[in-house]
Amino acid sequence: RWTRVKGRLRSTVGEDVYSSWFARMDLERVGGESVHLSVPTRFLKSWIQTHYADRVLSCWQAELPDVHRIDLTVRTPVRAPAVVKDARTSVEERLSEHEHRPSELRAVATVPVSASHEALGGSPLDPRLTFATFVGGRSNTLALAAARQVAEGRRGDNVMFNPLYIHAGVGLGKTHLLQAVTWAGNSADRKVLYLTAEKFMYGFVAALKTQTALAFKEALRGIDVLVIDDLQFLQGKSTQAEFCHTLNALIDAGRQVVIAADRPPSDLESLDDRVRSRLAGGLVVEMGALGEELRLEILKSRVSAARTHHASFDVPLPVLDYLAKAITHNGRDLEGAINRLLAHSKLNSTSVTLEMAEREVRDLIRPQEPRRVKIEDIQRVVARQYNVSRSDLLSSRRTANVVRPRQVAMYLAKTLTLRSLPEIGRRFGGRDHTTVLHAVRKIEALVSKDIALSDEVELLKRQLQE
Numbered sequence: 001r002w003t004r005v006k007g008r009l010r011s012t013v014g015e016d017v018y019s020s021w022f023a024r025m026d027l028e029r030v031g032g033e034s035v036h037l038s039v040p041t042r043f044l045k046s047w048i049q050t051h052y053a054d055r056v057l058s059c060w061q062a063e064l065p066d067v068h069r070i071d072l073t074v075r076t077p078v079r080a081p082a083v084v085k086d087a088r089t090s091v092e093e094r095l096s097e098h099e100h101r102p103s104e105l106r107a108v109a110t111v112p113v114s115a116s117h118e119a120l121g122g123s124p125l126d127p128r129l130t131f132a133t134f135v136g137g138r139s140n141t142l143a144l145a146a147a148r149q150v151a152e153g154r155r156g157d158n159v160m161f162n163p164l165y166i167h168a169g170v171g172l173g174k175t176h177l178l179q180a181v182t183w184a185g186n187s188a189d190r191k192v193l194y195l196t197a198e199k200f201m202y203g204f205v206a207a208l209k210t211q212t213a214l215a216f217k218e219a220l221r222g223i224d225v226l227v228i229d230d231l232q233f234l235q236g237k238s239t240q241a242e243f244c245h246t247l248n249a250l251i252d253a254g255r256q257v258v259i260a261a262d263r264p265p266s267d268l269e270s271l272d273d274r275v276r277s278r279l280a281g282g283l284v285v286e287m288g289a290l291g292e293e294l295r296l297e298i299l300k301s302r303v304s305a306a307r308t309h310h311a312s313f314d315v316p317l318p319v320l321d322y323l324a325k326a327i328t329h330n331g332r333d334l335e336g337a338i339n340r341l342l343a344h345s346k347l348n349s350t351s352v353t354l355e356m357a358e359r360e361v362r363d364l365i366r367p368q369e370p371r372r373v374k375i376e377d378i379q380r381v382v383a384r385q386y387n388v389s390r391s392d393l394l395s396s397r398r399t400a401n402v403v404r405p406r407q408v409a410m411y412l413a414k415t416l417t418l419r420s421l422p423e424i425g426r427r428f429g430g431r432d433h434t435t436v437l438h439a440v441r442k443i444e445a446l447v448s449k450d451i452a453l454s455d456e457v458e459l460l461k462r463q464l465q466e
């Protein structure tokens with residue numbers, strides 16, 4: 001059965017994605033409503049959770065309809081030898097190596113020079129992600145205009161907004177827009193470098209190992225436009241410090257920096273205040289959810305792209321309409337839907353019908369959005385659980401019987417709602433965001449050690465989400 005689930009996963013996400021993220025995912029056990037899976041690193045775990053949790057669950061549900069939860073854990077790391085591994089070692093493995101064994105970084109001195117060179121090479125670009133294929137709409141007008149402006153700039157131009165910081169949820173077009181800037185902005189005398197935050201980390205780690213960190217920094221600073229995708233994944237103190245230097249150096253030299261992340265700068269909790277304020281000091285633009293019209297346009301453009309290779313493929317308007325209405329959350333699923341229809345109609349040499357579409361994309365359609373949890377509800381439920389009053393939670397009292405419940409409530413507010421730290425602070429009797437951050441970290445640290453507390457928190461979560 002596990003093999004079949006993997007097969008499904010592979011066909012929904014595609015071979016590349018599958019081999020980068022899921023190849024080393026193992027089944028631990030299946031028990032009633034939940035399936036327990038494991039991956040080798042924390043990084044993989046958080047990546048799969050943020051990007052593919054729904055997909056993994058729906059692949060399981062297609063095999064076992066009773067499954068309602070996926071538990072993903074990190075397997076105990078296998079110690080790797082303290083030398084740089086061969087080129088096939090994935091970026092992600094090197095990163096986790098960095099994460100687990102920082103002290104060994106400096107010890108390694110002799111490695112191929114090519115590693116650091118490669119590290120500067122930028123992340124691979126998808127030739128389809130250009131301005132020509134990016135559909136403008138109400139939710140992305142400003143971001144698109146700003147991105148075009150950056151792409152059209154010439155070397156030495158006055159930079160208007162720096163950095164340009166674009167944030168949006170998963171699948172709303174950040175990567176597409178950033179790669180479009182990169183494709184359009186590169187010219188003989190203007191270097192645009194697109195790096196995912198992971199690649200940036202990898203580049204820096206590799207440079208440290210080869211003792212070419214200086215060259216790495218210099219090379220980065222020689223770039224006209226630095227584009228960094230998924231900044232929320234920048235981890236580790238030393239890479240963050242390096243990122244901060246690079247950012248300052250580039251901006252001070254009048255070079256353009258473009259950044260995308262899944263949240264606003266103020267919510268990048270692991271970055272220090274100076275970096276956050278520097279990030280917020282340029283133009284911060286949010287891209288909203290894709291509206292229905294925009295979804296329809298994206299579907300149409302996907303179909304016409306597919307038709308350049310498969311002339312006989314066509315999707316009737318009512319089907320497109322249905323898909324635009326049914327698939328609401330993200331652009332990746334729109335693309336996935338068209339790919340499936342294409343595959344199905346090719347394999348069976350049939351034309352696309354509404355009935356076929358309904359069947360093929362069933363698992364991409366969420367029955368309903370998960371319930372939005374409100375901060376008031378959290379305060380109410382936590383107060384009840386710990387037998388304190390809600391006003392105690394919001395008060396400035398610091399007795400132990402109030403402090404812990406208050407921290408738990410703030411932790412839940414951070415994990416179950418989309419509210420930012422400052423906002424949560426305000427809703428908890430006007431506290432500072434650093435107090436909230438402290439509470440979140442505290443509880444995070446405790447639940448990993450204290451089983452009783454971890455159960456309590458789990459229980460509260462369940463009550464709130466029901």
Ligand code: ADP
Pocket residue numbers: 129133134135136140168169170171172173174175176177298330331332335
């Ligand atoms: P993100 O990086 O924000 O998670 P992506 O840029 O990877 O999202 O977009 C997910 C998919 O949706 C891609 O296939 C992308 O081409 C498509 N997409 C998202 N927004 C648009 C848009 N405005 N126009 C065309 N395609 C889009």
Ligand code: MG
Pocket residue numbers: 174175176229230
């Ligand atoms: Mg992206």
